Amino acid sequence: MSAPLVQLSGIRKSYGSATDLEVEVLHGIDLALAPGEFTALIGPSGSGKSTLLNLIGLLEPPSGGSYVLGGRETAKLSEDDVTALRATQIGFVFQFHHLLPAFTATENVLMPGLIARGPVTRERREAARELLSDVGLADRLDYLPRKLSGGQQQRVAIARALSLAPPLVLADEPTGNLDTHSADEIFALMRRFNAVSGTAFLIVTHDPRLARRCDRIVELVDGGVAGDRPNLASKGDA
């Protein structure tokens, strides 16, 4: 197996600075994600799944431990370097799609590129349209998010997460507020991108049905890794 994409060792995270009010949410997490891995992160509410996702996504710094992303120790990076790393290495898919309501589907997909690479070019615009067509929205390219259904919005969000072809996509309950049918479609879409472009996915989910379709299942309980097993049954499910 090649060098891990994500390497967490002894990661701790606590909130509140005063010693008596300090609450530790994650107690020393060791976790490695290989490039192209399709992993489910499960666990009860309050087990620290979202916090862990935010840490891996470089949205918050850990309180302790080491986090190496793509071979770089993130603790040593400046704020701007972290932001730049986040822009190019990680795509996010949130539970409530979190599209920018003022921008059309295409513009939302173009946004990460606009941030990381500057003014939009014709090629990038074409690529964004192609990506949206890929997720089945060829006829919704210039719709504002509020004119799209929940499933369609989540497709736009996936296209946006993939627009810079990051090695890792973090999805926080991406199907959480979708009906079963739409959820299946979204999930299939992520599996397809994983298979085609080798993008690694880390998906937080409550849905055991979906977790079973991932290659690996990591279970978090009370801020610690309680289970980490490969899921051979998932093969051929894409």
Place this chain on the structure above:
Amino acid sequence: MPFEWVVALRFLREGRLQTALIVGGAGAGVAVVLFITALVNGLQANTIKRVLGTQAHIVIRPIEEVARPQREAAAGEVVMPRVEARAQRLRSIDQWQALEPVLDAMPGVTAVSPMVSGPAFALRGDASKSIAIFGVDPARYDRIVAVGEKLVGGAFRLGPDDAVIGKELAKDLGLSVGDRFRVLTAEAAAPVTQSFFVSGIVDLGVRDLNRRTVYVAFRTAQTLLALPGGASQIDLKVDDLFGAEVLARRLETQTGLTVESWMRTNEQLLAAINAQNISTGTIRTFVALIVAVGIASVLVVWVVQKRREIGILRAMGASRGSVQRVFLLQGAMVAVAGSLLGSALATGMIAAFTKIVRNADGTPLFDVIAVPAWLYAAAIGGAIAGGIVAAALPARAAARLDPAQAIRM
């Protein structure tokens, strides 16, 4: 377009009502500032123009004669002299002929006119009126006080026995153009009388001046006032109206003569103008402050409303600096739009004002009331700076948002 511009513009477009309100507010502020400035400038320009219409900007006179005690106190001695101030006789400026070309060549001086002036009586029949004789060279003097423009009859032509007289004096003595009158002076050892033709009648706009002014030829006045070859004062006109006092002080040290600028002789007018400037400055400052606070408060609300979107942008890799620039740009954009709107509004208001507000006789209240280009530029520049300053706080707040927290909302 770079990221910050795209997002700032789209956020502004999205919050249409807020944008309209804030731009309207900024516009009203800019319009008020421009309008007040134009109005006050126009008012001042007119006042100054009227006051200086009959005055030289700078007047050079001989030094006043001072009486000195005849004996200085020696050591250990106390002298209690009684020194009376001297009566100032009419005198000529020393070497004025040498001074004139120097003044002519001086940068900033646009006109130089030597003059012989003194008291006299105008006589006609049994009537006598106290007058002041001004002996001038019409071509030179016309550039100091535009007598030619103020004539109500005749011409500003001064032959050896021509006189241009004030309107009131003409009325008092029953004179019209072509009539004769006599002038009596008492400067020489024996009183001198000379007969004059009225070649022109002038309205200087001030009743007292109209009652006393008699312009005669320079040489004629020299004879009448017993100052052969002399000039009792030199009038100057300058480029920089408000630099007149500085120039006057410089001339005084250079020539050793008494030099007075209009700013010294019209101290009250100047004080009034200064007071006006201070009050309009205060109004401007407060209006600018209110506009800035308005922009800031709308942007603060904006940042709160846009928390989630800011979080999303940060998650997608927008740096703190980028987010901060988005809001600074919004402040600047709103200010630019507002100042453009305000400029248009002010131009309209000024046009309407000059059309509607008029003197009783239907003439415009002011001749010049226009906003100079630099004022527009200053208003727009100031508004942009103000908008950015106003946006600084909200922009910082936006940049400091914790993306993880902002997204969770």
